[in-house]
Amino acid sequence: MxxxxARYADAAFWMARYVERAENLARVLDVNETFSRDTRGGRNWLSVLQLYDDGERFHDRHDEATAAAVRHFYVLDPENPDSILSAIRTARENxxxxRPLISTEMWIQLNIFYNRLRALAPEDLSEPRIARLCSFIKESCQAHTGITEGTFYRDAGWSFYQMGRALERADQTTRLLDVKYHLLLPGPAAVGSPVDLSQWNALLRSASGYHAYRRVRPSGMTPASVAGFLLFHDDFPRSVNACIKALGATLSDLRTRYGLTGGVQAMAEVEALRGSLEGASIEAVIAGGLHEYIDGIQVRLMAITDGLGQEFFGRASAGSEAPQAATEG
Amino acid sequence: MKDKGAAGLLEHYDPQGYFCEMLGLPGQPTGFTRPVWERIGRLGLDELHARARDAELELYNFGITFTVYTQKDSIDRILPFDVIPRLISPEDWQTIETGVTQRVTAINLFLHDVYHDRKILKDGVVPRELVLGNKNYRPEMCGLDVPFGTYVHINGTDLVRDHAGQFLVLEDNGRSPSGVSYVVENRHLMQRAFPDLMADIGIKPVSNYGQKLHEALAEIAPPGVDDPQVVLLSPGTYNSAYFEHIFLAREMGVPLVEGRDLVVEDDRVYMRTIAGLEPVHVIYRRINDDFLDPEAFDPTSLLGAAGLFGAYRKGHVALANAIGTGVADDKAVYAYMPRIIAYYLDEEPILPNVETNICREPEGLKHTLAHLDKLVVKPVGESGGYGITIGPRASRKELETCRKQLEADPANYISQPMVELSVAPTLVETGIEPRHVDLRPFVVTGRSTWVLPGGLSRVALTKGSIVVNSSQGGGSKDTWVLE
Incomplete structure (x- = not known):
């Protein structure tokens, strides 16, 4: 055989990333709706815009961040490349x-999922229905992941798929953490001040980590321990550390199994990132600045993507145009 | 047994004097279709509609679609599928199979001759300028030998049936005939939706097309290559036939590549993989000659690979179909096919042509102009049913336009009498009605020739229409060759 x-490796990597992205976004919207609205009302929708750094793009098109406008922007807006509809469209294009490579079941599920999203009407995003819609989206993304696990032939394509998923998960977790940290700590002097626990609660739920965290820490909840859990915990599948470990193992296995000489740069970046995660304590990280630390992780994640792009996908270099609409950085 | 509504469903069906694929000629019913026809009657209209809706949804969900692009949007459309199958008797299939094999054999001999000694031109059987002046003639192919003398590895011959049930060849498609994916997918669809209709009928299978195609392609690999790398070259995801490209790549288990995946170095073709460049030996290309190699043909093409033709000339890579086959499936050359068959094989055509007037010849033009309202006039360079004037159905104004076009550029046209195409019972909103059909069998040739049993039956879904092309309201049916 x-x-x-190279083009297929690229597409498998990005297909995984876009489905993972849509799943995370659905969870964020759901959690925001359910756990944060009582005390802060409409303001919390602003936090979603901050999470994805979309404030400017949103306000170009909308006067006010009403709940309905933000929901539409993130779920159904075809012009917003980061909306769930756009993410699933890109995943489907990949x-x-x-299609010559993936199982028919994988294709059919994504095709139906996308067609259902396209058929949604604005009223499907209304407040009473948004939770149900978010469940549908999360479950559809998880169905994709499950069908893929169960049917994708275990060749190199599967490795690139897994790497895409792990990388996107790590990226999404760092974003969640970064924006909340800013919100909760308005100035340097406020570190350690009383915090709104419901916000951290929501944060954990946005990463589907609330119950896991409770098992690890049955009593008490501090911002530092939540941040530490999401960054470093070995066994929580969405922690940055767990994702990077999985990514490194997959990349190393891929190179050995197929005798590939490429991937040197990406491997070096993974190793460096693992080093910085494994040695770190959350207290030291906070003392040094959590935002700066997270920034550092994100830079490394981009460097990994770039390394894979150059050495396996035949992409030119960092930030270069994607080869076609189906794959974008 | 005697469901009243069901009996009515069949009783109301009237082929209106046309030859019917299910019932034959009026007063001479065909026996071999009876079990299927009766079962359809017993299912009843509601059940047929319910299953047809399920089948349509399945096609859509499977993404068995072709893409229609408008200025703003792209729309995925399914090729409409009619659930009532078109049946072919073993005897008729024997005629078709030997007939299309004969035709492909003659076409390959003709192409070899045209690109080598040109005996047929020297002997004056086919006009020299018709071949050498043809826009699909490729002088670059002169003197080049292809494995087994096979130029057309995949051929689709469009057949119609006249008022007496006689099969006639309407057109040869020797470049990149499409539609075979629908043949196989339609069968799978019927197997899921109508197991009760198919039970114990004995239908020749079609699902081994991919293996047969791969065998033929492996046979034409460059000498000395034991385990050739075959690839399918597609223009990409935006091509309207992309679904078929996926289908073929999957069925053969070979990579679907685009031009940007290929590199030519030192007259050898490689593909870009995660491990670097890997050799490619056989390319089933689904892009036109023009776009294959910007260095040899259209310099603006982004779909092919620079240097591909050089590798081909050196024999380091095989192409299916070969370059320059368009000179044989041209509508003007078509008129000479009976003479071409006689010239190379010394045989009568098993499948006759539709009688054709060649307007480049004074007699043909004169006859055409005199009988414009009775003839079908076709431009020789178009495909997809475009540019055709159907005399008996054209308005006075349309006929006048056609006359002017003919007089301005007679060599661009042929004309044929209007064939009363056969009909097949087709499910419509209110019941079952006759609709005109054609048939495109697929012929695969490497060292030898194999014909996929059946082929694509296209059906003109609009009442009274004889245009079966998917771009103009055509659909398809599953085609059952009975054992």
């Missing part, structure tokens, strides 16, 4: 490129 086409 011939080796995997799946279309990959």
């Amino acid at each position: 011939s080796n995997l086409l 799946a279309r490129t990959l």
